[in-house]
Amino acid sequence: MKFQSAILCAAGLISLASGIRFDIPSLPKGEGASRCISQWIPKDTPVKVDADTTQIGSNQVLIANIFDDSAFNNKYAHHNSLTTQKFSFITQAHANVIVCIDNVLDPGVQKSNQYSTVKLHMESGQSASDFQKMVVENELNPIEAELRRLESNLEDVQDFLNYLKTSEAKLRSMNEVANTRVSMFSLMTIAVLVSIAVSQVLYLRRFFHAKKLI
Structure with a gap:
């Protein structure tokens, strides 16, 4: 029973796509809290993160940081002035991969109602691989393609x-x-x-x- 539970848990974690949309107010540096999403991902797994932002008001700087919570604290990406960006990388440890967004108000600007809407979408494993391209290149029929996908997931x-x-x-x-x-x-x-x-x-x-x- 425990083994079956572990299988179900693993199946839920592998090739999982995490997506979220949220508003983050623009505050002076050091005052605002980061907004983050995380997903446990095994080592040597391809990951794609898509970020799309819409700013309401001016004088805002969106900062993205992608890292994991392993003992090595691996850093995968850092980006200032985030608007629309795609990140791709291979994980270096079995750990939670964390994507954090900060919205910093420009120095000297008074805080009011400035904020940004952020859409984050994170894919890992088979869902992050260009599976359709592999199917076309290898001329796989639907059954073979599904077997390849299941093999990768296993x-x-x-x-x-x-x-x-x-x-x-x-x-x-x-x-x-x-x-x-x-x-x-x-x-x-x-x-x-x-x-x-x-x-x-x-x-x-x-x-x-x-x-x-x-």
């Missing part, structure tokens, strides 16, 4: 499952190390307490002998 699912297994192994190893350290610390604590108790007994025995109480 490879992505396998990568995702391998990532889950690797993560589980790392967490299990960390847990075992932590348990070992806790056990050693407990044994050391017991040994110290026993040593203190024995030393106290010997001290009291010598004390009572010196006082000729026993």
Whole structure:
């Protein structure tokens, strides 16, 4: 049952297209919060991000940053004065790929009702590949094309499952190390307490002998 759940989860993540539309007010630098979308994407997966903006008011600068939340904090794109832009890249780690937009008001301009409407569309895996071009170049019939697409998706699912297994192994190893350290610390604590108790007994025995109480 857990394996089936993992398959369904992976299938939902692979070749997924994320799209969103939002308004972001234009504020002086440092005052506004970034608007972001994210999607978990396996390593070595093609990704396409389409950005389209409409400005309401002037003196605005839209800034786009694309990165992941892996330990390496990979940076995939940075763009100032965003209007309409397409980004393409290959992921470098199993991680959440994050697209953030900032709307910064030009220096010296008073903030009022300026804002921009932003449309973001992110595709990964097979949906980001030029699948139709491959079909035409290889003269594939519909069944062969579907088999190619499923094969690619299965490879992505396998990568995702391998990532889950690797993560589980790392967490299990960390847990075992932590348990070992806790056990050693407990044994050391017991040994110290026993040593203190024995030393106290010997001290009291010598004390009572010196006082000729026993």
